[in-house]
Amino acid sequence: MNISDPKIGAQYKLDGQIYEVISINENIIAMCSLVHKYRRFIERNDFASMENKGGLLLHQRAAIDISPKTRLISMPEEKKHEIKLRLMYVKACLSELGGRLPRGAAMKMIQRIAEKAGDPHPPGVSTVWRWKKRYILGNQNELSLARAMVKARRKRLPKSTEELIKHYIETVYLLPERPTLTHAYKLLKGQSLEENRERISYGAPILNPPSYATFRRRVMAMDRYYVTEKREGTKVAKRLNKASGAMFVDDDPYSCTIFDSHDMNVIVKDMQTGATGRALLSAHIVPATRENSGWDISLGPPSAEKMMRATIEAIQKNGKMACIIADHGLEILNTWAVTAFETLGIDPDYVPVGTPDAKAIIERFFGTVSTGFCNNLPGTTKESPKARGDYDSHARAILTLDQLRTAYASWLNVYHNTWHDSLYTSPSEKKKQLCQTAPPAERYTKEELTTLCVSRWELRLSGGRVTCEHLTWYGDGLPEVRQRLKKNQKANVYFNPCDLGRVWVAHPETPEDWRPAIALRPEYQNGLTLSDHRLVVQYLLAQKKKFNADDATVALYNLNEYITECRKNNAKTIKALKTSPLMAGNINNNSPITSEAFIEKETITDKVDFSVVFTRGEIEDDSGSKRQN
Secondary structure (H helix, E strand, O other): OOOOOOOOOOEEEEOOEEEEEEEEEOOEEEEEEOOOOOEEEEEHHHHHHHHHHOOEEEEEOOHHHHOHHHHHHHOOHHHHHHHHHHHHHHHHHHHHOOOOOOHHHHHHHHHHHHHHHOOOOOOOHHHHHHHHHHHHHOOOOHHHHOOOOOOOOOOOOOHHHHHHHHHHHHHHHOOOOOOOHHHHHHHHHHHHHHHHHHHHHOOOOOOOOOOHHHHHHHHHOOOHHHHHHHHHOHHHHHHHOOOOOOOOOOOOOOOEEEEEEEEEEEEEEOOOOOOEEEEEEEEEEEOOOOEEEEEEEEEOOOOHHHHHHHHHHHHHHHOOOOEEEEOOOOOOOOHHHHHHHHHHOOEEEEOOOOOHHHHHHHHHHHHHHHHHOHHHOOOEOOOOHHHHOOOOHHHHOOOOHHHHHHHHHHHHHHHHOOOEOOOOEOHHHHHHHHHOOOOOOOOOOHHHHHHHOOEEEEEOEEOOEEEEOOEEEEOOOHHHHHHHOOOOOOEEEEEEOOEEEEEEEEEOOEEEEEEEEEEOOHHHHOOOOHHHHHHHHHHHHHHHHHOOOHHHHHHHHHHHHHHHHHHHHHHHHHHHHHOOHHHHHHHHOOOOOOHHHHHHOOOOOOOOOHHHHHHOOEEEOOOOOEEEO
């Protein structure tokens, strides 16, 4: 089997894939798959062995080898003019002199061609003879008249120096820490100097280190994908070496939408609590018209409920789309969303992971939202801390969430009526043009779409209320359901995860009779999504775990010790009173112990000190002042 000479641009078939030769550096041939963009780095000897065994097949030659005209076109203009002049001399020799060159006739012919072509330096007879000979041996190919391309000779270095260069490139420069080229060269030079000291000690020839320019040329000659992958990772290497065509866009305005979520560059503020947060935009874009057909602005992370609210708005505005293009985000790649799409007949199409270019239209739209809308609002965060500078976004925030939604709706009307370069018109006009020829889309009412999102709980009722997920709803029809429930029987509670402001309760034996129940705390529950509420509950539970109740527990312990001590002291006092002669008669006669009993027997003072009893440990001295006993 013939072994080909691999050149840049040639294509080979390997493992069922078509690979194109990207670069050739020394003995390493870098190839890239045309379909999956896989990279292969094969040594020249292994390349020839694989081709000889049939594992590597030539699929298409390089453009430079396909046609001689390709080489001629790729030459500089000076070389093209040089070949044209030589061809004029050779053809004149063959046509006028029959291929022979007698000196007199040849000199006249050369002088005439030089004057005609304006050649200031005409060739000699022997030179024209050599050109004619090369032209005939080259099968009258004009490329045979070109000068042989002389490649720059690579600087020859000792084998030990080449190994040292390769060692420091692989072990220092190509590390993920990304050391500089100068740092790697200093280490190389330092090792060379250290080895030379040892060589001098035993009389061996010293090692001449390469220059920095030579070391740099070796690095720059390497495949750039290989260098970037080693230093910065595969993801960065793919991003820097990517190449793709334009995305296909269907002219049907109802064929598909592109969905994604984006953190808006603006901070909103709650006027009651003063809390601030960054708004989140969930949007659907129609690729054919660039229209933002459905959107939702809220706080918190992306969620399935926010995606569904934007989808419901998009279906209400334009009708049901046939497909939704999205990434692998959890807000759209979940069981609830997939089930809803299957019920509606919508086909979700998930782009490959790590390929934002697959939905470049909506990424470009988010850029327009940032530059044309968010960056001009009070409380903007700009694109980066550097662009924001000293601007305090949280302190300057003044817009509430509802005000931001109103402002975005107004800006969206401006966007839809603005000239779009890729459409050659505005999104609104493009929509009118396409809707005239497209068949109408399937329509749904808001109630039908809301019912589609409803989920079910099985809960117990407490009178006219129902509680779940730390939330409570009440309604006039709930007591009727509660009284009809049997022992250990639970009611069916239907709820919309996109809005927890209202639920519907039904008896399990009559599931079609839905009784509405409204939120106990409408200021919190209206418009609240289930995922956001669970995040709030999770945060509160975390705060509860962080709360240190040790001080309160110690105080409770001290209180209990104080009460115990009081109980003991009071028991001793009562026991002392019971054993006194004054109290004995009253106790035997079952008469109550009162202060009058002590007053009547005021003369008995031999065993009971009444001043201690009535002054609670304080006695009066002769001067009338009180002192502690």
